Amino acid sequence: MQCERCHQNIATGEQHEHLGQILCEDCYMEVLSPVITCDPWAVHSAKTFEREHRGRVELTETQQQILAVLKASGAIRPGDLAARLHLRPSDLERELATLRHMEKTRGELRNGQRYVILW
Numbered sequence: 544m545q546c547e548r549c550h551q552n553i554a555t556g557e558q559h560e561h562l563g564q565i566l567c568e569d570c571y572m573e574v575l576s577p578v579i580t581c582d583p584w585a586v587h588s589a590k591t592f593e594r595e596h597r598g599r600v601e602l603t604e605t606q607q608q609i610l611a612v613l614k615a616s617g618a619i620r621p622g623d624l625a626a627r628l629h630l631r632p633s634d635l636e637r638e639l640a641t642l643r644h645m646e647k648t649r650g651e652l653r654n655g656q657r658y659v660i661l662w
């Protein structure tokens with residue numbers, strides 16, 4: 544089964560249905576999150592994302608830092624990652640959403656805890 548939003552494979556039983564679409568955990572959280580839809584920066588980064596996808600992809604400094612931490616430590620919980628980089632959790636989630644769509648990072652559940660890992 545595939546997520547209809549990001550086309551990631553979804554394990555059976557982990558899919559979510561939203562407005563008739565089958566979504567993965569991450570996309571489901573995203574579409575349900577009012578923070579992202581109400582945040583002007585989300586619109587900004589979505590536009591940035593569109594532009595980058597037509598041309599070359601450029602990572603922001605924060606995104607590079609996230610990737611550097613992941614390369615050094617492997618899996619890390621979003622809360623720990625936010626603390627390490629002195630980011631607000633909502634800011635981190637936005638960066639992670641962008642990185643996920645660039646296929647740089649993805650989320651993984653381990654023992655019921657959400658971890659961020661390299662794609």
Ligand SMILES: [Zn+2]
Pocket residue numbers: 546547548549550551566567568569570571
């Ligand atoms: Zn998805």
